[in-house]
Amino acid sequence: MFWASYLLAALAVLLAWPVPVLLSKARWTARAPMAALILWQAIALAGGLSMIGAMLTWGLEPLGENLLAGLRGLAGLLVGRPAGPATDHGLDPVHVFALSAALLLTVHLVFTLLLTYLRIRRQRNRHRDLLNLLSSPSAHSPATLVISHPAPVAYCLPGGEGPVTVLSEGLLELLSPEELDAVLTHERAHLAQRHDLLLLAFAAWRTALPWLPTSQLAQRAVSELTEMLADDAALGSARRETLIRAIAVVASGGRDAGAAALPPAGPAAGLPGAAEAEAASTAHRLRRLLTPQPALAAGGQSLVVLGAALLLSVPTVLLIAPGLAG
Template sequence: MLVTAYLLALLALLLAWPVPVALSRAQWPARSPFAAMVLWQSIALAGGLSMIGAMLVYGLSPLGDSLVAAVRRAVKVVLGNEAPNELHFWHLFALSAAALLSVHLVFTLLLTYARIASQRRRHRELLALLSSPSGALERTWVISHPAPVAYCLPGGSRSVTVLSDGLMETLAPEELDAVVSHERAHLTQRHHLLLWAFEAWRSALPWLPTTRLARQAVNSLVEMLADDVARRTARDDVLVRAIALVAVGGEPAGAAAAAGPGSVPAPSAAGAFDADGVDIAGRLSRLLTPRPPLGRGATALVLAASLLLIAVPTVLLIVPGLF
């Protein structure tokens, strides 16, 4: 059991610093954003499982030779109101830390969801007052604003795309179609759920390098995925012009905050990064000088590594007597 705890702690340490740092500096994710997205999710899940599992296994190690046996013994101790003489201070400390961290993660996830839902509700109420349905585009609302603005507001069957009249006046028809296709891709691919999960992870563990790097990477990857959808119907040069024109316009004040992490607002004019830290220059470079996507072998290798990351801590926790 102690060897298992140490292995889980080592895996948690690797997934908390060197692995996410190396992945954040890699160039290949732009060539295969889907595979990179799967890998980031695996790092987050495996890191959290390893962190909690290491403390849990260490805390229960005196009670059995496997986690299952130790849990059964712990249940008997609790139900029988026995004194756990095998457990010392550091074992109880590890168990308390594992329980607190688990509750903290779940509570932060729910709290983040409640905050996002409240922000979207207020945003939707403002849209009802300040915007009007587009007659030409389905499930699209138009706000009166001179700057070119485009973002989506998730909400299940009530999901909408929001455009400004400044955007519609600035962009050519084919550029406008590319922007609408991009924003609708965020909705159809449920990117807001990914952003919600990683935003909650960042809020729960702001001191952990993985959470900051993962949130920034996921924000960029969802934009690349939406760009790839738009590229199916629009030429790359058309999409580049649309992104560049929207990037110099920015979003209405407070739009991103009101929509919450699930929205994908237009970039701000503050520089090469938008309000969510997405590298606008990188997006444009990816379209201007496209590189071939990862081959099937390389993609399969990334997906296999992602699966392995989840499998290793799971096997270490549930297989009796492995170490």
Template structure:
């Protein structure tokens, strides 16, 4: 007995969703090559997240629509007739209706969580910015930088468009030499200019939407480590590796004793992340070759194209 195109697409999408929800993130998080080319790895992580969500929703959607037509467009049109114009339900059964409801609920849940996470982060930033207005003073030497009266070494950035600032503590300024301060400022400004907070927002929303999925937390931790490495690479363009290592160690000394570092509210810089960053700088490895980076980019594009094609191609048959 031959299966209809939508049923085949549903099974393939379900298999792809399982792969992207578990083995793919685990393997990528354990791989060593991302620290050699963090930008390429970041693109791949985004592709896994987007393709995984689309595959989960697409699998349920195509399974639910399978009895209603040979492709997603004609089946959707018939579903509209059933819901709004009392057309005959034909081969639509309970499990098909359940799959359609689950697809709609999951899609709405992901979008709502993304919006809710954005609102929560904006409120936290707003409260944080109000505190900074009271507890900090603008830096006379560095534009876009404020200084707080704190004995521990603290450095982080607070995104906010034109109101974005880099925050340093008195304690850190007393410890840093001019070159080390330059490294810290370049690192934190890179978080702002490359808009790393948007990446953290997306993966924080993924973790909030699917907390039962262990790899959502794994992905958030890996992405945070990668953005730190991207900022380190930017700092290496203005200072030497030993200078950057010293600056990381000094800032981390404050983080380990309870101070914030990196991008507050959305990100986190653990001992493991700091150790990985320093190890990467002490024992540098060459970046991935151009062909390998192209291969990673091609894999990312294919991951995004696969679920889209499985949804659209049956309509062309």
């Protein structure tokens, strides 16, 4: 199974660098945000799987012909029993190192996901506590809170005591009922489609692999794609002009009203990287609304999803294939 570990390593390198870079630059993603989101998930999952798989299969090589035999051999070694025909090979330090690295990376990824979940839940709960004290329920729509602030602000807060959409008084004053509807539909799409779970997973991915620039790229792209999906949901009931106007009012109002009390919300020139990247995302989203492109043809979308499925199956097959061949 030596060859399998090399193929897995090659795949890990591809998925860690060139593939995400190419995908983040692709133009078609704006025309098929759902398919693109599926592809991003497949890249991250297959990437993690091949990283761990490469080290695992390589480290187990002296212990058995395939993954199963290798693991059985390892278990035999660990409990101190003779491990069949592979015992005379033994494990030299290099292979022990590879196995330890595979184990560490697995534990690291799982724990980072867990810690990220806990950290984000704590931040949400804290935010919700304050919100409960400072806002009042909207008289017009359910699961909607109104906060007393002059700047036009709208956002949704998932989780906790039930997801809510939060609007500011400034927003209610500035938007027409139709524009407000578009905003609410957009925010509720985030909650209904559970975009928070996706963003959590990719926030954990970025936290776990901060030295991998593409982990930030992935998080940024996924966040942008969820915004596009929410826009599409809003366009299901609102006119395009209405949504654009709502965005224009919130974007420009947020910069002027209440600016004294608020952290700078723009312009992005000279702002730190995060804000600059966010501004670029907003620009993509706006361009998509201002000059609409037709959605990717069904055939193209299926192809993307099929590609995602293939991507996931390659490391899986590489992990078990030596066992099947042997």
